[in-house]
Amino acid sequence: MRLACAEINLTALNHNLARVKELAPGSRIMAVLKANAYGHGLVTIAQNLVDADAFAVARIDEALALRAGGVIKPIVLLEGVFRAEDLAIAATSNFNVVVHDEAQLVMLENAQLASPITAWLKLDTGMHRLGIEPNQCHDMYTRLERCVSVAENIKLMTHFACADDLDDGKTTEQMALFFDSIKGRNNELCLANSAGIVGWPNSHCDWVRPGLMLYGVSPMIDSTGQDHQLTAVMRLTSSIIAIRDVKAGETVGYGSAWRAASDTRIGVVAMGYGDGYPRHAPNGTPVMIQGKRFTIVGRVSMDMITVELGYDDSVALGDEVELWGPNLPVEQIAQFATTIPYELLCNITPRVEYKYIQE
CATH class of the missing domain: 3.20.20.10 (Alanine racemase)
Structure with missing residues (x-):
């Protein structure tokens, strides 16, 4: 993981x-x-x-x-x-x-x-x-x-x-x-x-x-960059470190900022503002897991974000989560977070591992 x-x-x-x-x-x-x-x-x-x-x-x-x-x-x-x-x-x-x-x-x-x-x-x-x-x-x-x-x-x-x-x-x-x-x-x-x-x-x-x-x-x-024949260079990822059942009416995260409308499941992702992810990303901000879009619920915290999985049984503990990259343009995340891509890219913190690849 x-x-x-x-x-x-x-x-x-x-x-x-x-x-x-x-x-x-x-x-x-x-x-x-x-x-x-x-x-x-x-x-x-x-x-x-x-x-x-x-x-x-x-x-x-x-x-x-x-x-x-x-x-x-x-x-x-x-x-x-x-x-x-x-x-x-x-x-x-x-x-x-x-x-x-x-x-x-x-x-x-x-x-x-x-x-x-x-x-x-x-x-x-x-x-x-x-x-x-x-x-x-x-x-x-x-x-x-x-x-x-x-x-x-x-x-x-x-x-x-x-x-x-x-x-x-x-x-x-x-x-x-x-x-x-x-x-x-x-x-x-x-x-x-x-x-x-x-x-x-x-x-x-x-x-x-x-x-x-x-x-x-x-x-x-x-x-987005794709509109101008550009290819995303950074792919920001992490993993699901916990999966929790949440009942209808229960809340998730600081300030109880999100309440479940029905019984559901929550995936906890090891990514937060301590890594450079924008704290002000709201409910509904997308992430990618196994090629599918899921959305953030609750407030972004220092080390974690929470994602509503519903009852998609294909998502499991340890699965990779793409926060932005080729499959999820950083421009879109910036729009959700009411900022600009420059800020998101420049705010990556030293505790994030860097991996350089050639294709």
Whole structure:
């Protein structure tokens, strides 16, 4: 009997990378591995994405873990660096650094580095999170060009706010603002995240940076990865550790949040919010057992969930339960739990066993 396990299908991972190449054949691929590769295992995922051209992470500790794991391809720090000592580490480790505000530029101007750093200048075209104002582009770019700590091949990027919605015109507005702001320049460009890759071909440019779609999950609203010829990489499973008879009118779990309408059976599954399963998943959230859908009843607890089995005699103690995966898209579980797939994948906790497979 195997308890909480995240089975990571590396064949599916590379299928999804190939799908990115199909959708953006003229672009190089910057595979996004932040947040432990969206919960899939940072170093192992990087080691198996052999056809990616570069990797992107949020923070320098993630980049250092990749280097320690033997990854030699370019690594981009999407948030840049915030301390002079980290800038020196980035130069020594050959990390690319995103510059998204003047303080980071000043740090570069004041630095004495072992070697120049490849810089990405990020423009804020409407996300209003990180990035310089478009009207700062000429001045900031000129200063980067003059900076002895910056390599010659400065690159330009932005980030979309609403690319997951094809009916929202903001992505078109962001692209127009970006191209207008960099008019006359012949730099390498990166605009498209996963949603841009799938839904906005005009955004592909020199580089694309797939994140969620690499893991087989749809970056678009109201769809699953299967709708875009993607294959789920993570299959989260556990086992039934007890089966109980419950009589009509009896309740199950904390707060007596579910009451049996008739005599039934309950399967107790070794999976809870201590493993990363969402505590707020409501009654009716599906699981898969032996190819059939059953539903959660009662509150998710730290170590267990309870599933109504009825009197399906085919379900037995020790049976495997799929919480999400190829047979039960994580996008659907996210809808039940009123969250997004990103959160579910990233919240897998260290006590879950990881098993990497090739098909």
